[in-house]
Amino acid sequence: MFDLSILKIFFGHPITICLMSSISSLIWTGIITFLLKTKTKNKKNLILFILVLGSSLAIALSWNLSTIDINFYNFRTPFIHKTMRFTAWIFILLQAHALFLFIKHLVNKHYPINLADKLMILPSLTLITFLGITGFKSNPELYNFISKQNLHKITTLYVLFTLTLPCLFYGIQKAYSGIFPKILKRQLKIFIFYIITPYFIGDSLQLCASLIELDQATKHILAYMSFLILAFGSLYFVSRVMKLRFLNTEKHVTTFLKNNFAEQLTDILEQLSVVTDVQELKHITRRFFKESFGLNYESVRLHIRPETGQDLTHTNDFVIQSIEKLHNFNPPEIINFIKHEKVLIFDELDFDNFYESNPNTELLAKFMKEIELSIYIPIYQSEKLIAHITVKSSENIFSHSDRSQMLIFAGYLGNIINLIRQRSLHYLIAQEKELKDELHKKHSEITQYKESIKSFIKDSQSREIGIIFFKNKKFSFGNQSAKEMFDFDPNTQDGHDSTKKLKQIITKVIDYKTVQTDWVLDKNHKKMIVTGIPQLDQNSIILTIHYPEISDILKNQIDNLSNPTDWDYLLYLETTKSGKLINKLIPSTKGPLLDFKLDILKASLSPKATLLNLPEDDLIPTVELLHDISLRDELHILKLSNPNNDNETTIKLFGINSLFLPNPPVPLLKLLDKKGTLFIQNIHNLNLEAQEKLAEFIKYGFFHIFKDEHKIFSDVRIICSSNQNLEKLTQERLFSAKLFKELHQTTLIMPKIAALKTLDLNQLIEGFSNQNITQNALKNLLELSDQEKEKLIKEKPIISLQELKKRTHQMLAEKSKKNNLTPLKTYWTTTENSNDPIIEKASKLGKRALKDEKLMKELWTKLPNQNKIAELIGVNRSSVSRRFKQYELE
Known part of the structure; x- marks a missing residue:
């Protein structure tokens, strides 16, 4: 027999028993309330666990009410006492089943209730029936067959060895198995130690108390102490296991942060x-x-x-x-x-x-x-x-x-x-980009050199020298090569440009009695060198014609270079497609404009960012030229008319973090990658933050998305323009020093047109005129005289090349209108190539057209002005007047 006399003194007192029961009940109530507020997708497991704790709460309350009835009311309400005891046994069985099912569901991902689980309910239902009968003594014969105490022992044995002990062994087996998640095994170990083990020990003690026939007070003490231990075990279990993501209520395992x-x-x-x-x-x-x-x-x-x-x-x-x-x-x-x-x-x-x-x-x-x-x-x-x-x-x-x-x-x-x-x-990225840019430039120069050499190699098949004799005012071809170089007869087509050029050379040879050299165009409009050589016989001159060598081109213009080391670029300017585009934009071969053309060519061959300091009218043509030579597919122009202090342009250029702007636009620098040119007009109006980001892109070849650390590499040709003194703005901290440093490396500054020499301006005007007069037949008629050129220059200060080109066009248009050349666009655009056969024929024949009566009548109909007809065929007005009298045209 166990000596529990000391415990009976304190724990056997009804108030102590009620206090222990109340504490246990409060703990379980608090835990259940907490669990009911918990959100989890494992609803089945949560319900089963609440059922386990709820059963403990119901058992404790039943025993508490029964104890109160016995000790304080002296068994005055036997029905309540019996009901509470019967209810307690029902919840003991329910708790055991819930505990068993909870363990099964906890360690199995999907656990359907099988037939064995259902059959295990039958003994419990049988026991509940007998417990009710014996507890309320509704059947005396059955009560005499089996006593209430024996039935309690059987029920305890059933719960202990049929449900609780297998549950304990099953949990231990799974807890030390290697196939389950470590967190789940840790939860299971804590559950076994703080829930199942106290529960098993409590039931075992009560069973032992029944078997050795301890008094009722001792049994009550053991029961309430087991309640209290189980309650505190449940509290500790929940506090520990919830941090281990119990029932998957938390996303991560939680503990307190370490103090150190x-x-x-x-x-x-x-x-x-x-x-x-x-x-x-x-x-x-x-x-x-x-x-x-x-x-x-x-x-x-x-x-x-x-x-x-x-x-x-x-x-x-x-x-x-x-x-x-x-x-x-x-x-x-x-x-x-x-x-x-x-x-x-x-x-x-x-x-x-x-x-x-x-x-x-x-x-x-x-x-x-x-x-x-x-x-x-x-x-x-x-x-x-x-x-x-x-x-x-x-x-x-x-x-x-x-x-x-x-x-x-x-x-x-x-x-x-x-x-x-x-x-x-x-530093390495910047150095790598610098090397790539230099490599690109060298590659472009080699390409230009190959194209230039190819043009000479292509003409090598025509390296024969053509010979033309001029004697007694007659031209005669000295060999087949000369005849193939021209598609006209210089003897019958006095008005042809090449005939005029040949006669100019002959005149100089006769006047100066020295060898004279000049350029002339062949039938394909390729340049040829004509050399006039005087003979001992003063009435005879030999003209040699051949396609130029590299030395010929350089010899002709190298003296015009301010820096002789740029001779290779001069060669590219005269022989490549890129050079022809530049010559078309600026038809000048002398002075500051030649140096400017070379600078354009150098800038176009390099992928570095370029700063343009040009008149506004010349910006777009120059940008388009750089874009075309760079072989880019897409040109995007961003004009900043006013100072840009908001982030709209920044977002357009660099994009923005999607956190600040849902569905942000694709950055321009990404859209134009490897295919585009970006021209930013008035770069000084860009805000400083965007200037810094642009400087980073130019230097390193990558940009950061606005308000983001994301870095994107891109290959976009950058061209900027500004009419402000950026150096001064930089000193005043109104312009990014980094961006100025990058742009300053490649800056194109056009010479002021108004400051050019008259000779250079005349050459420009001549070049623009030749671009507009597409028909050789009209050159005599529409070509501007020196007086007209002077008038054009002095009429109003000229700021830009495009303004000069526009004025030249207007003057030619007025001259064409006076000559009744209608429609004007037939002769006066770069896109229309319609020919007037009458004017074309008269121009080619020159003064010989006077002998053709029919042609003169047609000319009079076309140009009812003797001065213009004389100018067209290159004769005096008096000659035209005499022929008109002869043909009775007046």
């Missing part, structure tokens, strides 16, 4: 601040995880990915190989999930996958299990994976606070890695 973490973080930051080598980072990382989480030093590993973009999917290191394959060969959903989670903990992934399986958690849990990782922390910089921390399998369970500490450390670590790289990275 701030000190540890301070120490780590001090160590990181003096790091100069990535190897030091690896030791600091291992030390941090060892001291903070008690991990093995060798189980922690920091891997920093190479900057060169090296393929690591075939490395011998299985872990690194697997991680690289994870990031390179999986859909964006997986990568986005990793970025969102930031820290992957295998135990939590495994637990998530156990309860709520989805493709992401399933794949990542499988991945970490294969390479035996407990923790995987990717470190990103501007959306790019730069490093990762891995921890080999560990018995530790990492909480949310541990996860936060890892995140903080990884964030600092990523910044330090980036800083170590950027100590030289930005």
